[in-house]
Amino acid sequence: MKKLSKLYVSLVLLFLYVPIFVMIVFSFNTTKSRSVLSGFTLEWYAKLFENELILKSLGNTIIIAVCASIISTLLGTLAAIGISRMGKFGKATVLGINNIPIINPEIVTGVSLMLLFVFFKARMSMEFGFTTLLIAHITFDVPYVVLNVMPKFRQMTPHIYEAAQDLGCGPFKSFIKVVLPEIMPGIISGFLMAFTFSLDDFVISYFTSGPTSQTLPITIYSMTRRKVSPEINALSTIIFVVVVIVLVVKNIMERRSLNVKKYADDDSAEIIE
Amino acid sequence: MENVISLNDIVVSFDGETVLNNINLDIKDKEFVTLLGPSGCGKTTTLRIIGGFIQPDSGEVIFENKNITKLPPYRRNVNTVFQKYALFPHLNVFENVAFGLRVRKLPEKEINKAVAEMLELVNLKGFEERNVQNLSGGQQQRVAIARALVNKPKVLLLDEPLGALDLKLRKEMQTELKRIQQSLEITFIYVTHDQEEALTMSDTVVVMKDGSIQQIGRPVDIYNEPQNAFVADFIGESNIIDGIMLKDRLVAICGHEFECVDSGFDEKQPVDVVIRPEDITLTANADEKIHGVVRSVTFKGVHYEMVVDSSDFSWLVHSTKAPEVGSEVGILFGPDDIHIMNKMKG
Numbered sequence: 110m111k112k113l114s115k116l117y118v119s120l121v122l123l124f125l126y127v128p129i130f131v132m133i134v135f136s137f138n139t140t141k142s143r144s145v146l147s148g149f150t151l152e153w154y155a156k157l158f159e160n161e162l163i164l165k166s167l168g169n170t171i172i173i174a175v176c177a178s179i180i181s182t183l184l185g186t187l188a189a190i191g192i193s194r195m196g197k198f199g200k201a202t203v204l205g206i207n208n209i210p211i212i213n214p215e216i217v218t219g220v221s222l223m224l225l226f227v228f229f230k231a232r233m234s235m236e237f238g239f240t241t242l243l244i245a246h247i248t249f250d251v252p253y254v255v256l257n258v259m260p261k262f263r264q265m266t267p268h269i270y271e272a273a274q275d276l277g278c279g280p281f282k283s284f285i286k287v288v289l290p291e292i293m294p295g296i297i298s299g300f301l302m303a304f305t306f307s308l309d310d311f312v313i314s315y316f317t318s319g320p321t322s323q324t325l326p327i328t329i330y331s332m333t334r335r336k337v338s339p340e341i342n343a344l345s346t347i348i349f350v351v352v353v354i355v356l357v358v359k360n361i362m363e364r365r366s367l368n369v370k371k372y373a374d375d376d377s378a379e380i381i382e
Numbered sequence: 383m384e385n386v387i388s389l390n391d392i393v394v395s396f397d398g399e400t401v402l403n404n405i406n407l408d409i410k411d412k413e414f415v416t417l418l419g420p421s422g423c424g425k426t427t428t429l430r431i432i433g434g435f436i437q438p439d440s441g442e443v444i445f446e447n448k449n450i451t452k453l454p455p456y457r458r459n460v461n462t463v464f465q466k467y468a469l470f471p472h473l474n475v476f477e478n479v480a481f482g483l484r485v486r487k488l489p490e491k492e493i494n495k496a497v498a499e500m501l502e503l504v505n506l507k508g509f510e511e512r513n514v515q516n517l518s519g520g521q522q523q524r525v526a527i528a529r530a531l532v533n534k535p536k537v538l539l540l541d542e543p544l545g546a547l548d549l550k551l552r553k554e555m556q557t558e559l560k561r562i563q564q565s566l567e568i569t570f571i572y573v574t575h576d577q578e579e580a581l582t583m584s585d586t587v588v589v590m591k592d593g594s595i596q597q598i599g600r601p602v603d604i605y606n607e608p609q610n611a612f613v614a615d616f617i618g619e620s621n622i623i624d625g626i627m628l629k630d631r632l633v634a635i636c637g638h639e640f641e642c643v644d645s646g647f648d649e650k651q652p653v654d655v656v657i658r659p660e661d662i663t664l665t666a667n668a669d670e671k672i673h674g675v676v677r678s679v680t681f682k683g684v685h686y687e688m689v690v691d692s693s694d695f696s697w698l699v700h701s702t703k704a705p706e707v708g709s710e711v712g713i714l715f716g717p718d719d720i721h722i723m724n725k726m727k728g
């Protein structure tokens with residue numbers, strides 16, 4: 110039974126990772142062939158860094174991802190603070206609404222944002238470009254931040270906000286000094302999640318970016334429509350590695366904050382005994 | 383002595399439900415006052431009113447002759463030990479205790495000195511660098527007390543501070559707290575639902591029920607002269623029997639007349655008669671006015687607890703000697719042992 114389940118897990122992992130593995134291998138292939146391995150080269154990586162279009166859209170992607178994730182972390186955290194103070198009914202309602210953009214197909218979000226921007230474009234001198242793209246990214250990032258921060262309020266040691274006020278801090282100072290450190294892990298994981306989602310978003314960016322603000326996924330997409338160059342393999346490999354690193358960092362951090370909690374729980378269990 | 387805190391006609395309601403109903407309470411300087419009552423009677427709410435965490439719907443809070451009803455918690459010279467300690471998990475023991483002093487921007491030297499003194503007082507010397515999450519319940523408790531006391535408040539509010547501790551530790555901490563209170567000469571307002579704790583520690587006990595104060599008094603007075611059947615029963619298990627006042631110093635219980643020491647009731651007024659289990663003597667003579675059959679005998683360590691069924695009441699009796707289960711006994715009590723109380727409303 111155990112063997113069977115191990116086999117099953119390996120199969121699943123195989124299906125998930127073989128395509129990526131193949132892509133990584135071929136990013137080092139000397140010829141443009143996608144079936145014959147003929148030798149090892151870093152040529153495609155070198156070419157990649159000479160390709161101005163790619164470098165420019167990489168720059169765009171990073172700027173957008175950084176800006177969007179910072180702003181949405183701020184907005185999402187503030188929203189979570191507000192929601193955590195609501196009554197039971199209000200909380201359930203707002204969290205429900207918060208979840209809609211997450212479940213909603215991206216294409217719907219993308220198209221509706223595009224229509225909204227078209228509407229404003231006609232009325233004000235608003236062009237599709239950095240601003241529209243940024244607004245769009247913030248829109249789909251915020252719910253993830255809220256979702257990451259909310260549980261921290263529930264796990265928070267009760268009454269510490271009041272305890273800080275009891276010891277002489279005003280409301281704002283109390284929040285900064287005792288509440289913020291407690292919800293920080295949630296804020297950081299929310300930020301990282303927003304950052305990765307912004308980094309690899311295609312559908313929504315496709316509808317909301319302008320010619321001057323193309324992001325990497327869109328550039329890759331248009332490149333594959335012309336001719337498939339192994340540069341794309343190289344590029345995708347780099348993106349994959351970056352995303353894996355971000356995820357690993359996030360997991361390590363979560364594990365760490367979990368361990369502290371767990372240690373404390375073990376301790377109290379001992380006392381009860 | 384001067385009143386430090388007075389609550390005048392405090393009314394609090396949540397969602398249209400009255401939680402505190404016209405609370406009037408004067409607390410003297412350096413006093414150990416305990417709010418005692420069953421769960422949900424409004425003890426925590428009363429404490430939060432004094433701490434400033436909730437605003438009363440009406441009434442006022444007076445602190446040293448100043449009206450502080452509208453003053454936020456961080457402007458009050460009052461500190462709280464919270465029910466679940468509420469220590470700051472990201473700070474170590476030293477920083478938790480130093481928190482209030484740092485807020486007041488005291489010089490580092492003074493902070494070090496005050497914190498060291500406080501940790502000494504609560505027996506936590508050497509724990510400065512420890513993470514508060516890895517401390518035992520009793521140690522966390524003492525950090526919470528040190529964190530509040532280091533600010534030298536005029537009044538310390540404690541919300542069931544020993545609730546989470548085991549019996550032995552509880553007893554130790556009770557003595558400890560009393561010692562601290564007396565050595566620092568700070569007013570303690572202490573919340574508990576444990577009557578024994580209230581009686582052993584306090585100068586004054588305030589018995590509460592359903593958002594109203596039932597009785598305020600010294601522990602001895604509360605125990606010996608409970609004002610109504612609820613207080614009598616809550617302070618210690620009691621026999622509460624329906625009775626009718628025939629005239630001053632004469633009451634009818636279970637159809638028999640008994641002499642008592644209470645007067646000032648109306649003639650024929652229905653009353654609650656309270657008789658403490660330890661005040662009842664059992665005799666082998668089954669011809670007494672009230673007599674019954676021993677239903678059960680339980681050994682309680684120091685005494686036996688017995689239930690004796692008479693024709694219209696089950697009597698709870700404490701005694702160091704126990705008759706056989708099933709034997710016929712007489713139930714005796716003297717005029718001093720009979721406590722007459724007005725019937726409770728509702």
Ligand SMILES: Nc1ncnc2c1ncn2[C@@H]1O[C@H](COP(=O)(O)OP(=O)(O)OP(=O)(O)O)[C@@H](O)[C@H]1O
Nearest residue numbers: 396397401419420421422423424425426427428575
């Ligand atoms: N924030 C609140 N919102 C609504 N109802 C509340 C709130 N706080 C307290 N109550 C209600 O007020 C009543 C008194 O609560 P309180 O916490 O003062 O009781 P307590 O005497 O401290 O009880 P316990 O011994 O269980 O701690 C309870 O019925 C409680 O449900």
Ligand SMILES: [Mg+2]
Nearest residue numbers: 425426427541
């Ligand atoms: Mg309470």
